[in-house]
Amino acid sequence: MKEKLRGIKAIAHEAGVAISTVSCVLNNTGRISVETRERILQIAKELNYEPSFVAQSLKRKRTRVVGLFISNEVSEFYSKLIRGINEGLSSEGYEFVVCHGAKAQRFLGEGFLDGVIVFDSIIGEREITQVASAGKPVLLLDRTISAKGVSTLLLDNMKGVADAMAHLVEQGHQEIHCVTGSLNQFYMEERMRAVRHFLQEHQSVVVHWHTSSLEEQSGYRVAKSIYVRAFRRPLVFFVFNDQTALGIYDYARRNDLEVGKDIIIVGCDGLSIGRYLYPHLSSVAFDIDLWGRRSASIMINQLLQIDSSPVRELFPMKLIVGASSLREDLTQRMRV
Numbered sequence: 001m002k003e004k005l006r007g008i009k010a011i012a013h014e015a016g017v018a019i020s021t022v023s024c025v026l027n028n029t030g031r032i033s034v035e036t037r038e039r040i041l042q043i044a045k046e047l048n049y050e051p052s053f054v055a056q057s058l059k060r061k062r063t064r065v066v067g068l069f070i071s072n073e074v075s076e077f078y079s080k081l082i083r084g085i086n087e088g089l090s091s092e093g094y095e096f097v098v099c100h101g102a103k104a105q106r107f108l109g110e111g112f113l114d115g116v117i118v119f120d121s122i123i124g125e126r127e128i129t130q131v132a133s134a135g136k137p138v139l140l141l142d143r144t145i146s147a148k149g150v151s152t153l154l155l156d157n158m159k160g161v162a163d164a165m166a167h168l169v170e171q172g173h174q175e176i177h178c179v180t181g182s183l184n185q186f187y188m189e190e191r192m193r194a195v196r197h198f199l200q201e202h203q204s205v206v207v208h209w210h211t212s213s214l215e216e217q218s219g220y221r222v223a224k225s226i227y228v229r230a231f232r233r234p235l236v237f238f239v240f241n242d243q244t245a246l247g248i249y250d251y252a253r254r255n256d257l258e259v260g261k262d263i264i265i266v267g268c269d270g271l272s273i274g275r276y277l278y279p280h281l282s283s284v285a286f287d288i289d290l291w292g293r294r295s296a297s298i299m300i301n302q303l304l305q306i307d308s309s310p311v312r313e314l315f316p317m318k319l320i321v322g323a324s325s326l327r328e329d330l331t332q333r334m335r336v
Contacts, residue, residue: 007049014043066096066299067113071120075243076271077288084292085117092300115299117141121184137302139295143186144312151302151311153295155187160284160317161194164238164266165202167282167319171327173264175206175232179222179239181214191240191268212244219247223263227251235263242267242274242283249277265324280322291315 008022015022017036024032025040026049032040066089070078082098089096097113100120115137118128125145132138132149139151168176178195181188192209199205210226212218219239227235239245245267252263259265260279267274270285298311 010047011040011043011049014047015040063112063114064094065113066094066296066303067099067116068096069099069116069118069120069123071100071122076273077269080288081119081292084289084294085296086292087289088293088296089300092296094296094300094303115139115303117295117299118143121186137299139299139302139311141291141295142190149310151298153291153298153311153313153315155190155286155291156314156317157187157190158194158197160268160286160319161191162198163319164268164282164284165195165198165205167321167325168236168238168264168266169202169205171264171325173234173236174204175208176236176238177208177210177226177230179210179212179219179237179244181212181240181244183211188240195238212239214241214243216243216247216250219244220251221247223248223251227255227257227263234261237263237265239265239267242269242271242281245281245283246273246277249281260323260326266319270320274320274322277322277324279324282322282325283320284317285320286315286317 008019008026012019012022015036017040021032021036022040022044025037026044068082068085070081085096094114096117113136116131117139119141121143125147128138128140128145128150129147132147137151138149139153141153142155144152144154165176178192180192183189183192195207199207208226210222212222222244223235223237237245237248239248245265248263248265249259251257252259257263259277265281267281267283269288270283274281274283294313294315298313302311
């Protein structure tokens with residue numbers, strides 16, 4: 001029984017040409033006549049031919065796949081980031097895989113990844129350096145290390161935090177409770193450093209530091225522990241992420257306290273849920289989707305060697321003012 005021809009062998013047989021000719025047409029290489037090229041492409045279409053991803057990757061030594069390493073993927077923040085990166089990569093014909101959790105590090109050195117985008121503090125400098133030393137593009141999001149050949153896309157926390165602190169001082173507040181997350185996160189360290197830098201020029205301002213996890217319940221517990229022993233009213237919070245700020249809103253609601261009057265709140269990251277709270281949450285925001293797309297753009301330029309040297313770039317942050325941090329007289333004007 002004669003073996004049935006498949007793939008490019010079948011196309012070559014139908015077209016009456018050599019397999020090498022079909023390969024040139026499908027890979028858009030070589031000097032093939034227009035007539036022959038069109039005939040081969042038509043036959044390939046009729047046979048529902050699809051090129052082998054593995055075979056093409058082995059031949060080109062490129063997979064057009066980027067690894068995205070993140071610490072968590074179940075939140076609005078990460079959903080927006082992933083969406084932005086996907087839009088940026090797919091528009092240029094690239095795919096990506098999301099790696100997270102304790103075992104994610106083992107995928108760093110995998111040969112099928114053309115480049116890696118890292119937004120996970122668990123992945124250490126040594127592992128990142130090894131990938132960069134192997135000649136693969138590496139982009140760190142909101143983190144910096146001393147290794148050579150690594151690009152970084154940092155949030156401009158210094159300006160965003162300074163604007164938030166200045167806003168609270170302009171509202172007449174001189175005692176502020178700053179609620180941080182885990183300080184093993186680079187962006188948390190940067191936001192704390194930005195507050196301390198602000199205090200150097202505003203020495204009359206008093207800041208109390210509190211540590212919280214990035215959860216709503218943790219924000220509730222922090223608000224409860226502070227409110228029962230604080231003497232100054234209103235109680236003023238600058239929370240380093242919006243998720244924790246939700247817990248402070250919940251504490252206020254359950255205890256008949258009014259946000260914007262009894263409790264003042266400014267958050268960080270500009271999550272969309274802040275617009276649906278009453279009153280609207282003030283937040284140091286940035287366009288997470290655009291941050292993701294910019295990440296993809298930097299990675300593609302590195303892969304195509306448009307930017308042959310590592311990139312270090314600041315991404316803008318902006319204070320969005322809601323009624324959660326405005327004086328009552330200004331809030332009344334906003335309602336008119």
